[in-house]
Amino acid sequence: DKEAAVEVFAPHKGLNQKPTPIKIDRISEHEVNIEITAQITDIEINKGEMYKAWTFNGEAPGPVVVVNQGDKINFTLKNMDPSIPHSMDMHAVHAAPSTDFANVMPDHTGTFSYPADNPGVFMYHCGTKPVLAHIANGMHGMIIVKPKDGYPTDSQVTREYALVQNEWYKYNNLEDFTNGVPKYVVFSAKALKNGDPNTNGAVGSLVDKPLLAKVGDRVRLYVDNVGPNEVSSFHVVGTVFDDVYIDGNPFNHMKGIQTLLLPASGGAVVEFTVTKEGSYPIVTHQFNHATKGAVAVLKVTKD
Amino acid sequence: DKEAAVEVFAPHKGLNQKPTPIKIDRISEHEVNIEITAQITDIEINKGEMYKAWTFNGEAPGPVVVVNQGDKINFTLKNMDPSIPHSMDMHAVHAAPSTDFANVMPDHTGTFSYPADNPGVFMYHCGTKPVLAHIANGMHGMIIVKPKDGYPTDSQVTREYALVQNEWYKYNNLEDFTNGVPKYVVFSAKALKNGDPNTNGAVGSLVDKPLLAKVGDRVRLYVDNVGPNEVSSFHVVGTVFDDVYIDGNPFNHMKGIQTLLLPASGGAVVEFTVTKEGSYPIVTHQFNHATKGAVAVLKVTKD
Amino acid sequence: DKEAAVEVFAPHKGLNQKPTPIKIDRISEHEVNIEITAQITDIEINKGEMYKAWTFNGEAPGPVVVVNQGDKINFTLKNMDPSIPHSMDMHAVHAAPSTDFANVMPDHTGTFSYPADNPGVFMYHCGTKPVLAHIANGMHGMIIVKPKDGYPTDSQVTREYALVQNEWYKYNNLEDFTNGVPKYVVFSAKALKNGDPNTNGAVGSLVDKPLLAKVGDRVRLYVDNVGPNEVSSFHVVGTVFDDVYIDGNPFNHMKGIQTLLLPASGGAVVEFTVTKEGSYPIVTHQFNHATKGAVAVLKVTKD
Ligand SMILES: [Cu+2]
Ligand SMILES: [Cu+2]
Ligand SMILES: [Cu+2]
Ligand SMILES: [Cu+2]
Ligand SMILES: [Cu+2]
Ligand SMILES: [Cu+2]
Ligand code: NA
Ligand code: NA
Ligand code: NA
Ligand code: NA
Ligand code: NA
Ligand code: NA
Ligand SMILES: [Zn+2]
Ligand SMILES: [Zn+2]
Ligand SMILES: [Zn+2]
Ligand SMILES: [Zn+2]
Ligand SMILES: [Zn+2]
Ligand SMILES: [Zn+2]
Ligand SMILES: [Zn+2]
Ligand SMILES: [Zn+2]
Ligand SMILES: [Zn+2]
Incomplete structure (x- = not known):
C-alpha cells in the first residue's frame, strides 16, 4: 500500500504546474460555460513553507465561481495531473454524483451539465476517492449562486x-x-x-x-x-x-x-x-x- | 477501580442476548404503551468486527420509536443485563430525570409515564452513570414525535x-x-x-x-x-x-x-x-x- | 523564548490578588459607566485543585454585565497584573478593535467608550496576544444587552x-x-x-x-x-x-x-x-x- 502510494505520487515530485486561468463564459441569459483545470502547483501556506497542492487552477482554494440562480452550468474539467484522476462536486447543483461528478483521468477532459437552481454560497471540491485526501491537499473552493430576487439588504x-x-x-x-x-x-x-x-x-x-x-x-x-x-x-x-x-x-x-x-x-x-x-x-x-x-x-x- | 470494572463486566463475557422486539401498543387515541429491553448483544460494527454492545432491543442504535404529539407515553424498561443498571432518557418528553429516567436494576423492570408534547426528531439514550459509557457502548436511538398539524411539505x-x-x-x-x-x-x-x-x-x-x-x-x-x-x-x-x-x-x-x-x-x-x-x-x-x-x-x- | 516566558510570568508566582468588585453605574438614561479589573487570582477549578487564573475581578468567568440596548458604555479597565498587559473585547459593541480594545499596561488604567446597540447575550474577553492564552487562563465572561422591546416571552x-x-x-x-x-x-x-x-x-x-x-x-x-x-x-x-x-x-x-x-x-x-x-x-x-x-x-x- 505504501509502495503503491509512492508509485502513484512519484510523478508529482518536482512538478509545479503554472496556474491556468479559470474560464467563465456566459453563452445565453441562463446558461454559462465554466472550465476549470485540475493541476499540481506549489502553494505558500506559511511564510517560506511551500505545499505541493492538488489544486483547481493552481490556487488553493480554487477561484470563486459566480453564477445566477436558474443558470444551466456546462462544466469542463481539464485534468493536467499526470498521475491520478480528479473530479468536481459542486454543492450548488442538482446532479447524479456517480455520473455528473465522475472522475476525469490524467491528461483527459470531462464535460458535464447541471442546473444551479438554489441561491447561495456553496462549497465545490474534488470528489475523487479518497475524498479526504483530495480536499485536504487543496481541491476546494466556493461557488456563489446569486438569488433571482437578490437579498433584502x-x-x-x-x-x-x-x-x-x-x-x-x-x-x-x-x-x-x-x-x-x-x-x-x-x-x-x-x-x-x-x-x-x-x-x-x-x-x-x-x-x-x-x-x-x-x-x-x-x-x-x-x-x-x-x-x-x-x-x-x-x-x-x-x-x-x-x-x-x-x-x-x-x-x-x-x-x-x-x-x-x-x-x-x-x-x-x-x-x-x-x-x-x-x-x-x-x-x-x-x-x-x-x-x-x-x-x-x-x-x-x-x- | 480497574478491578471493580472487571468484576462488574465479567458477566458480560461471552454473553450475546438475542434481540428482543420492541413493543409499541396504542391503547387509546392519545396514549401509547412502549416496552424496550436493555440487553447485551454482539453487533457487527465493521466487516468481521464484532462489538459486544450495550443495547436497546439488541440493536445499536435501538429501534426508532414513532408517537404523536400530545401522546402520553407509558414506558416500560426491561433490563436483561445481568450485571449493571440501565435507564431511559427520552429528549422528546417532559419528565423529572431523577425519577422518570431512573435506573432499572439487573433483571428488573421499571415503568414510567410522561407526555410527548413537543413535535420533532429526538434522541433517546441510557442515562445511567457513567452516561458516556452507556451511550458510547450503544444505548442510543431516535424517537419521532409527529407534529399535530404535520409539516407544510x-x-x-x-x-x-x-x-x-x-x-x-x-x-x-x-x-x-x-x-x-x-x-x-x-x-x-x-x-x-x-x-x-x-x-x-x-x-x-x-x-x-x-x-x-x-x-x-x-x-x-x-x-x-x-x-x-x-x-x-x-x-x-x-x-x-x-x-x-x-x-x-x-x-x-x-x-x-x-x-x-x-x-x-x-x-x-x-x-x-x-x-x-x-x-x-x-x-x-x-x-x-x-x-x-x-x-x-x-x-x-x-x- | 521559554526563558522569556519564565521572566514574564515570574511576577505571578505566589501572587493571589483579592477579588475586586465590578462597578456598574448608570449615569443617565442611556449611558453607563463600567469598571473592570484585570487581576491574578487563585480559582478552584476542581475539588482541591487551584488555578492561578488571569481574571476579570478575581472571577473566571468574570462577572456578568447587564446593560440596555442603546446604552453608551464608558468602560474603564484597571490592570492590577504586575507583569503583562490586558485588554477588553466586548462582542456586544461596535468599536475599532485596534484602539477601543487596546492593551492596558501593568498597573495602568484605560478608558474606552462605545455603543451597545445590539440586543443579546455576548461574550467578552481579553484580546491581548496571544489571545488564546488570555482566554484559556480565565479572561472571559458574558455581557447581556437587554432588547429595547424585550422578548415576546x-x-x-x-x-x-x-x-x-x-x-x-x-x-x-x-x-x-x-x-x-x-x-x-x-x-x-x-x-x-x-x-x-x-x-x-x-x-x-x-x-x-x-x-x-x-x-x-x-x-x-x-x-x-x-x-x-x-x-x-x-x-x-x-x-x-x-x-x-x-x-x-x-x-x-x-x-x-x-x-x-x-x-x-x-x-x-x-x-x-x-x-x-x-x-x-x-x-x-x-x-x-x-x-x-x-x-x-x-x-x-x-x-
Ligand atoms: Cu482530486
Ligand atoms: Cu461535498
Ligand atoms: Cu445503560
Ligand atoms: Cu440526552
Ligand atoms: Cu489578558
Ligand atoms: Cu472574541
Ligand atoms: Na450537493
Ligand atoms: Na472532530
Ligand atoms: Na429533554
Ligand atoms: Na471535541
Ligand atoms: Na464584536
Ligand atoms: Na477542534
Ligand atoms: Zn458534496
Ligand atoms: Zn433543485
Ligand atoms: Zn429576511
Ligand atoms: Zn438527555
Ligand atoms: Zn412540554
Ligand atoms: Zn415554514
Ligand atoms: Zn472578539
Ligand atoms: Zn451597531
Ligand atoms: Zn418570534
Missing part, C-alpha cells in the same frame, strides 16, 4: 469580499488528515472581480495585506468553511453581523449575530458595518484554530 | 427514511471515550415501518445495501446525531436540502441548505429531490469522519 | 440564571491550549442580581449546590460558551427548550429545541418549563465534555 451593501476557511495538515498524509489536528487553519480572499484581493489559504497573508474598507461601509462577506474536518466559529472583532443568510439563502435570515457556526462545507452571507477607523481582525473564535493562522484583518480607513 | 414527500449517526471507540474504554478520537463514525437506517431497511451502526452497511429512491422522488430523512461526542455536518451529495426543520419542529424552517450542522444529540427533518438516476452518497462533511465510515448511499433508479 | 418567565461554559487546560500551557484536549469543561453561574448564585467555572460546583426552581416555573437561561476552543451542545435533561433566541436576539427565534449548538463565543436565551419535582442535569451533550465536568443541576421543588 442588497441596496445597503457598499463593499464585498469572498472569504474561505480551510485547514492544512502534514503533507499528503491520510493518517494525519484522518486522526491528527490541523497544522494550520487559514483564510483566503478569492476575487469576486478583477482587482480584488486573491490569495491562497496561507497563514498571515490577509494580516500582512489586509482587506480594505471605509468608515461607514456596510461590508458583505461571502464565506465558506471548506474544512475538510473542522467546523468554524466565524467572527469579526469590533462589530456584530447585522444580517446573516445561512448558506446564502435569503430565506434563512438571522440578525445580530456575534459568531456564526459554519459546518464543514457550510457557507453564508454575513453583513456588518464598520463605524470607526482601525484594524478589525476576522477569526474563527475556536481560538486554537485562530492561533494556527485563522486570522485575517479588515483595515478601515476614513477616506 | 408533507404532501410533497414520496419516500422517507430514518437515519442515525453514531461513533464507535475502543471497546468499553472510558479513557478512549473521553480523550480519544472515534475509531468509526457510522450511519444506520432504522425501520419506520415493516420492510424498511433496519441496520446497526456499521461501516459500509448502507453502501453495500443502499437506500433506494426513484427519479423525481422528494425524499424526507429523519436524522439524529447521537454522538456521543462529535457534531455532524450532514450532507447529501448531488442535491440541496429544499426544506429543513431543525430538531424536526415545523417552526424551525430553513430552505436551500447544503449541509446541516447537528449538535451531539440533535435531530432534524431534511427533504430533498433526486432528479437523475445514480448513486448519491450521504456523509458527514467532516471528512475525517466520513473516512472512518460515515458514508451511506441513496441509489436512485428510473423505475 | 418575557411575561411568562418566572426564574432566570446566567450560565457560562468554559474549558480548562494544563496550566498556562500554550501548546496544550493549541493542540491538546480540554482537561475540564465546566459551567458557572454568574449572578444577575444580589443573592443569585455566583460561581467560578469549576467541576461539580453546580452539582453540589444546584440552581433552584419550583414546579411550574418557566426558566430562562442566558448562556454563553466562551471556549476557548470547543463548541457546545447545550441541553437540559427532562425538558425541551420551548423558545430559543440565538445570540439572544429576539429576531432569531426557534421553538422546541432539544439541544442548542453554540459556537465558540456564541450565546443564547433559552427558556423551558419544569413540570415535576426532581433534579434536572444541565450538560453539553458532547458527553466527553460532560464527563470532564460540564454538568450543572437544576433542583426543582414543589414549594
Whole structure:
C-alpha cells in the first residue's frame, strides 16, 4: 500500500504546474460555460513553507465561481495531473454524483451539465476517492449562486469580499488528515472581480495585506468553511453581523449575530458595518484554530 | 477501580442476548404503551468486527420509536443485563430525570409515564452513570414525535427514511471515550415501518445495501446525531436540502441548505429531490469522519 | 523564548490578588459607566485543585454585565497584573478593535467608550496576544444587552440564571491550549442580581449546590460558551427548550429545541418549563465534555 502510494505520487515530485486561468463564459441569459483545470502547483501556506497542492487552477482554494440562480452550468474539467484522476462536486447543483461528478483521468477532459437552481454560497471540491485526501491537499473552493430576487439588504451593501476557511495538515498524509489536528487553519480572499484581493489559504497573508474598507461601509462577506474536518466559529472583532443568510439563502435570515457556526462545507452571507477607523481582525473564535493562522484583518480607513 | 470494572463486566463475557422486539401498543387515541429491553448483544460494527454492545432491543442504535404529539407515553424498561443498571432518557418528553429516567436494576423492570408534547426528531439514550459509557457502548436511538398539524411539505414527500449517526471507540474504554478520537463514525437506517431497511451502526452497511429512491422522488430523512461526542455536518451529495426543520419542529424552517450542522444529540427533518438516476452518497462533511465510515448511499433508479 | 516566558510570568508566582468588585453605574438614561479589573487570582477549578487564573475581578468567568440596548458604555479597565498587559473585547459593541480594545499596561488604567446597540447575550474577553492564552487562563465572561422591546416571552418567565461554559487546560500551557484536549469543561453561574448564585467555572460546583426552581416555573437561561476552543451542545435533561433566541436576539427565534449548538463565543436565551419535582442535569451533550465536568443541576421543588 505504501509502495503503491509512492508509485502513484512519484510523478508529482518536482512538478509545479503554472496556474491556468479559470474560464467563465456566459453563452445565453441562463446558461454559462465554466472550465476549470485540475493541476499540481506549489502553494505558500506559511511564510517560506511551500505545499505541493492538488489544486483547481493552481490556487488553493480554487477561484470563486459566480453564477445566477436558474443558470444551466456546462462544466469542463481539464485534468493536467499526470498521475491520478480528479473530479468536481459542486454543492450548488442538482446532479447524479456517480455520473455528473465522475472522475476525469490524467491528461483527459470531462464535460458535464447541471442546473444551479438554489441561491447561495456553496462549497465545490474534488470528489475523487479518497475524498479526504483530495480536499485536504487543496481541491476546494466556493461557488456563489446569486438569488433571482437578490437579498433584502442588497441596496445597503457598499463593499464585498469572498472569504474561505480551510485547514492544512502534514503533507499528503491520510493518517494525519484522518486522526491528527490541523497544522494550520487559514483564510483566503478569492476575487469576486478583477482587482480584488486573491490569495491562497496561507497563514498571515490577509494580516500582512489586509482587506480594505471605509468608515461607514456596510461590508458583505461571502464565506465558506471548506474544512475538510473542522467546523468554524466565524467572527469579526469590533462589530456584530447585522444580517446573516445561512448558506446564502435569503430565506434563512438571522440578525445580530456575534459568531456564526459554519459546518464543514457550510457557507453564508454575513453583513456588518464598520463605524470607526482601525484594524478589525476576522477569526474563527475556536481560538486554537485562530492561533494556527485563522486570522485575517479588515483595515478601515476614513477616506 | 480497574478491578471493580472487571468484576462488574465479567458477566458480560461471552454473553450475546438475542434481540428482543420492541413493543409499541396504542391503547387509546392519545396514549401509547412502549416496552424496550436493555440487553447485551454482539453487533457487527465493521466487516468481521464484532462489538459486544450495550443495547436497546439488541440493536445499536435501538429501534426508532414513532408517537404523536400530545401522546402520553407509558414506558416500560426491561433490563436483561445481568450485571449493571440501565435507564431511559427520552429528549422528546417532559419528565423529572431523577425519577422518570431512573435506573432499572439487573433483571428488573421499571415503568414510567410522561407526555410527548413537543413535535420533532429526538434522541433517546441510557442515562445511567457513567452516561458516556452507556451511550458510547450503544444505548442510543431516535424517537419521532409527529407534529399535530404535520409539516407544510408533507404532501410533497414520496419516500422517507430514518437515519442515525453514531461513533464507535475502543471497546468499553472510558479513557478512549473521553480523550480519544472515534475509531468509526457510522450511519444506520432504522425501520419506520415493516420492510424498511433496519441496520446497526456499521461501516459500509448502507453502501453495500443502499437506500433506494426513484427519479423525481422528494425524499424526507429523519436524522439524529447521537454522538456521543462529535457534531455532524450532514450532507447529501448531488442535491440541496429544499426544506429543513431543525430538531424536526415545523417552526424551525430553513430552505436551500447544503449541509446541516447537528449538535451531539440533535435531530432534524431534511427533504430533498433526486432528479437523475445514480448513486448519491450521504456523509458527514467532516471528512475525517466520513473516512472512518460515515458514508451511506441513496441509489436512485428510473423505475 | 521559554526563558522569556519564565521572566514574564515570574511576577505571578505566589501572587493571589483579592477579588475586586465590578462597578456598574448608570449615569443617565442611556449611558453607563463600567469598571473592570484585570487581576491574578487563585480559582478552584476542581475539588482541591487551584488555578492561578488571569481574571476579570478575581472571577473566571468574570462577572456578568447587564446593560440596555442603546446604552453608551464608558468602560474603564484597571490592570492590577504586575507583569503583562490586558485588554477588553466586548462582542456586544461596535468599536475599532485596534484602539477601543487596546492593551492596558501593568498597573495602568484605560478608558474606552462605545455603543451597545445590539440586543443579546455576548461574550467578552481579553484580546491581548496571544489571545488564546488570555482566554484559556480565565479572561472571559458574558455581557447581556437587554432588547429595547424585550422578548415576546418575557411575561411568562418566572426564574432566570446566567450560565457560562468554559474549558480548562494544563496550566498556562500554550501548546496544550493549541493542540491538546480540554482537561475540564465546566459551567458557572454568574449572578444577575444580589443573592443569585455566583460561581467560578469549576467541576461539580453546580452539582453540589444546584440552581433552584419550583414546579411550574418557566426558566430562562442566558448562556454563553466562551471556549476557548470547543463548541457546545447545550441541553437540559427532562425538558425541551420551548423558545430559543440565538445570540439572544429576539429576531432569531426557534421553538422546541432539544439541544442548542453554540459556537465558540456564541450565546443564547433559552427558556423551558419544569413540570415535576426532581433534579434536572444541565450538560453539553458532547458527553466527553460532560464527563470532564460540564454538568450543572437544576433542583426543582414543589414549594
Ligand atoms: Cu482530486
Ligand atoms: Cu461535498
Ligand atoms: Cu445503560
Ligand atoms: Cu440526552
Ligand atoms: Cu489578558
Ligand atoms: Cu472574541
Ligand atoms: Na450537493
Ligand atoms: Na477542534
Ligand atoms: Na472532530
Ligand atoms: Na429533554
Ligand atoms: Na471535541
Ligand atoms: Na464584536
Ligand atoms: Zn433543485
Ligand atoms: Zn472578539
Ligand atoms: Zn429576511
Ligand atoms: Zn412540554
Ligand atoms: Zn458534496
Ligand atoms: Zn415554514
Ligand atoms: Zn451597531
Ligand atoms: Zn438527555
Ligand atoms: Zn418570534
